[in-house]
Amino acid sequence: MPKTAHKVVVIGHRNPDTDSICSAIAYAELKNKTSSLVCEARRAGRMNQETEFVLKRFGVAPPRMCTDVNPKIRDVDYREMPGIPGSTSLRKAWEIMRDQQIDTLPITSADNELEGIITVKDIATANMDVFDTGVLATSRTTYKNILETLGGTMVVGNENAVCTTGHIRIGTATPEMLENNVEKGDIVILTNRYESQLCAIEKEASLLIICNGAKVGRTIQRIAEETGVAIMTAPCDTYAAGKLMSQCAPISYYMTRDDIMKFTLVTPVADVTRVMAKVRHRYFPILDEDGKYCGMVSRRNIIALRKRRIILVDHNEATQAVEGFDQAEILEIIDHHRIGSLETSGPVYFRNQPVGCTATIITQMYDENGVEIRPQIAGLLLAAILSDTLVFRSPTCTPVDVSAAHRLAKIAGVEIDAFASEMFEAGEKLDGKTPEEVFLQDFKVFMCGDVRFGVAQGSYMTRKNLKAAQQLLAPYLPEACGKQNVEDLYMLLTDVPKEESVVICTGRHAGEMLRSGFEKEPEEDGSWVLPGVISRKKQFIPALMSAYQEL
Structure with a gap:
């Protein structure tokens, strides 16, 4: 019996950032309003503090976790x-x-x-074990099973009684032979012969089965009741009854x-x-x-397996996609990053625009479909744009992002600068956080040829918080390199007001790649200061890719 189809999963990348989560929520709502699909936003990893603040600020429940879309039973x-x-x-x-x-x-x-x-x-x-004449007693078969199998009728006794003793006997012989063969507690299959019925009762059989639909005399019934012998009638003959007896046993x-x-x-x-x-x-x-x-x-x-159906937002790299994406049916991809290594089994709707945030594209899609943006959704989309563009400071930011953000702010009823300060402050808090939790707040894996490397990023409004994060993360990077199975690992600590990033790194080629890609030398503490570099997507990754290609 076919079950209702699973909801289409709208999901961002692993170690999701604010854009990944908020865009998934907003796009799932848009698809539910404009298509026959039933979509649900999910997340492929733990949310960071910034995203938690945003969802709480606008009263939106966090999406359920989904780390694996491999088909299940x-x-x-x-x-x-x-x-x-x-x-x-x-x-x-x-x-x-x-x-x-x-x-x-x-x-x-x-x-x-x-x-x-x-x-x-x-x-x-x-059915082949025809010589086990004690099977009904051994299996504790109920009289009800015998009645059901033979199509019989209970004449004397309780149909809920259970066979506990004796063997199955076919009583078509003379009463003299019955007297020698029947023992106390046996089940005896008989015809309408009065003498044989009486003999079986006298031998204290537990149950008489009278075949051919024959009527049982009142005298036999009375004697059977007095002696505690049960009687049932069956429409079949003794041969058929004998054949069916083993089929009365319970399947247990x-x-x-x-x-x-x-x-x-x-x-x-x-x-x-x-x-x-x-x-x-x-x-x-x-x-x-x-x-x-x-x-x-x-x-x-x-x-006849039906694959899970998914829509990917804010990524199109195989290394960033949820586990099992290659075993699912990808319906759509909505993204603003470079076109990466992800392949699909068939044609899909793929929308990729050179803007600062996936949320900007989704805002456009609401307008294109004539769907009104609710204040809650507007707040989420605004937060995603401010986060990804670092409040319009990132070189990835376009006039389209700025225009969308100001319109969304009006719908959501917030003031951009004040809200952004609150959001970034919530995101950069380190209180009670482990190095791994801070590192994974915004981490992505990339491939260049055969080299697999990872880049994490954190944005900070004060230098004090940036330095605290640097001291927390620097000792952890070698361990993270092994856990994430990458050759090189980079951590961008971005000073938003100063518009520069401090990079700490580890790995076989990391130092050489930074020298080649940015023509810089490390500071005394081993970090690399990159003035003007605040965008991982548009500034950091392209320079690294060029360096790795030369390698």
Whole structure:
């Protein structure tokens, strides 16, 4: 039974900054208003303090975390069939398999705990074991199962009673032979022969099954009630009844209880595929987040997998995209950075403009679609532009960014300079922060040829806070280099009012690249002061790329 499709995930890059988060929120709202898609903004990493301040300032809930869009079992149209109780007869289980065209059934408890599974092979094996005449007692089969399997009627006794002793006997012989074969507690299959019925009762059988729909005399009923012998009638003959008796046993007796191969809703499809290649079963049970049974999955379901659908904002580099993006269906990319290494399996809507912020592009798209920008959304878009353009100081800033910011400020009801000061002050606080938390507030990985390098950036309104960040981060960079699996690592500490950056770095080529790219020498403390360099995208990365290409 197909499930409703997952929402389209609108998501920014790993270690998201304010533009990445705010643009995702704003664009998800725009898509929900202008298309048939159901979109949800998500984030690919932890938010920094600046972004937390912005969302709180405008009363917007943070997007949910999404660090991996690799397909999971929950993305598969698995079979949402209910489990069956362990008391179900083999016959009934087989009928369910036949009607639903499935060869494996889940056995569940009353509260939906998975207790086991039974396959058509298990049922076939049970039917082949014709010499186990004590199976009903051993498996504690209920009279109700026998009645259901034989299509019978209870004449004497309680249908909820359970077989606990004895063997199955076919009583078509003479009463004399019955007397020698029937033992106390046996289940005896009989015809309408009065003498044989009476003999079975005298031998203290536990249950008589009278075949061919024959009526049971009142005298036999009375004697059976007095002696505690149950009686039921069945429309079939003794041969058919004998054949069906083993199918009355509950499936709990034959089911697989231990080492059940099962998956959860968050099991990666890649892991499921590997398991299915090694196991002969065709259907496997699935458990939900609470460990409860919720469905069955087969190879056919995996083949018909629906990929997650995503829209990327504020990035188009494979190294910056959420894990598993290459296994998802990318619908759109909205960005203002250089065109990077990300590839798609088919054509997508790709909007890339040379402006200072992705939020500026999204503001344009609201206007193009004639959608009014709510004050909350205007506040988010404004914060993103001010953050990315360093309040219009960055060389990436364009007149389009400035114009959009002033219009958004009016809608949001804020004064640009005062709001920007609050926002940057919130973002540069180091109280209680670990070096890793500060470093990852705005970190991106880049590739140039075979060289993988990382660049982090922090913006500061006071030199005092900049120096404090430098002292905190400098000892941590070598460790970060290893954690991020990059050859070289750079940390830009940008002095916004002074419009320059202090760079600290580590790695095999880092110092040489800074010399080549900026024709500078390091300071006495090992840092590099780059006057006028405040944009990672437009000033720092292009110079580094040129240096690495020469390398």
